[in-house]
Amino acid sequence: MSLSLYIDTARWRAHQQSVVAAYPGLVPVAKGNGYGFTNLRLAEEAALLGADTLAVGTTHEAAVVKDYFSGDLMVLTPYRIQEEPVPLPDRVVRTVSTVDGAAHLRGARIVVECMTSLKRHGIAPGDLGKLHALIGDGVRIEGFAVHMPMDRPDGSDAVAEIAQWVDAIRASMLPLQSMFVSHVTPDQLTRLQRQYPDVRFRSRIGTHLWLGDHGAIECRGMVLDVVPVAKGERFGYRQHKAPSDGHLVVVAGGTAHGVGLEAPKAVAGLAPRAKGIARAGLATVNRTLSPFLWQGKQRWFAEPPHMQVSILFVSSETQPPQVGEELPARLRHTTTTFDRLVDGWQSRP
Known part of the structure; x- marks a missing residue:
């Protein structure tokens, strides 16, 4: 009497392991309807994969899955100053895309989203100096993030675009231990890691991780x-x-x-x-x-x-x-x- 999703569990998990192997430091993404599996199920799968961080879409999603995943929870939707407060544990890492947002989250763990050719949200290169002025004033920057477009009909290079941000962040004397990237191939990830061996590039992946093997x-x-x-x-x-x-x-x-x-x-x-x-x-x-x-x-x-x-x-x-x-x-x-x-x-x- 139902609409059902059948899972070849062993094959599905084998695909997940292959993706983890191709993307060292992978951060699984569980958001929205959980790609059809529900976010609670994906939180459990992420734990089985040994992931130390799980990315979710919103603070409300973080509040739901926090009891099903014991590692860090990264909220992908950027913080807005007048947003509805949701009680969350300290292991939740917030994304910020404005300098004012970073200033308002003093004491919280944050990842700074950078504006890319996707043109969705993020700080501009000219904001990096203002962001640096907040360091030492209770702002806890745990990394930066770039979200790449999926297609590049103009032939531009994602690695070159990310490299521009890495160089700009370093030039601003901001701490850069981790760079979270979305829609980057294993080859591109390898190129970035070789170019910047002291930066940990971590791919945030949802669709390819959970739905990449259609036959499963x-x-x-x-x-x-x-x-x-x-x-x-x-x-x-x-x-x-x-x-x-x-x-x-x-x-x-x-x-x-x-x-x-x-x-x-x-x-x-x-x-x-x-x-x-x-x-x-x-x-x-x-x-x-x-x-x-x-x-x-x-x-x-x-x-x-x-x-x-x-x-x-x-x-x-x-x-x-x-x-x-x-x-x-x-x-x-x-x-x-x-x-x-x-x-x-x-x-x-």
Whole structure:
């Protein structure tokens, strides 16, 4: 009666170990919906990996996972002076992206976010002198952080951009023992470590760590009902007509789980744009593919998904599934909440 995430636990953890080996000093990231696994489960997995630090998105997430991970907790969202206070232990490290924010957090452990070509948040190079003036006044800088863009169509080099920040921080006489980096490859990490052997570069990784081996996990929705319909027969909330003889398949997984909800995607190239236009055109006549598969094919939504279930249409040319069977689903893990996690599933080689 549920939308489930099946985990080949041994294979999943083997992938995690391979990522840890490729990124020495890795800081696992558990935020949002925990990449579909929940943050509590990922906190436990991070502990099994022997991580000394776990990065979370917000102070509220830190408050939830603090009892499941005994190491340091790094809050990735930068501190804002008028934010709602959340009681947290001293092992929580806050990110700051302004000089004023650093000044307000005297006595707290902080990591300073630097503005990169991502252009999201961070201090500017001209702020480093002001930041240095706070040293010795109770400000505890435990490192700096840079968040890199994932794509570089201009051909620029992430290592060169990070190196500019390392040189600027050093020139400002600020302490730099650790530099936390995001979206940096193992090769780039090696280059940085060779160039600056006295700086510890630590990658913060979420998606690649938890979701990098797609074959180790599988989403499934249980079939709850199968209802025969004749061509032209009305059904559902909006009483649309069935396009042909077939079956309405009611499957676990609806909008409350994130099914049918889609985040915008970056599209490049003529073929992907053409497919997007085609999908939009079909949607205007109530033809939308669901994420659920039956007999190897994605099946159409019979109508928009409900809160906890989706209704699919399977034509009479295809034998419908049976109640109690589970349909594989192609779901975006960062927007999906599963009813249960099933460990010990055996994936195909």
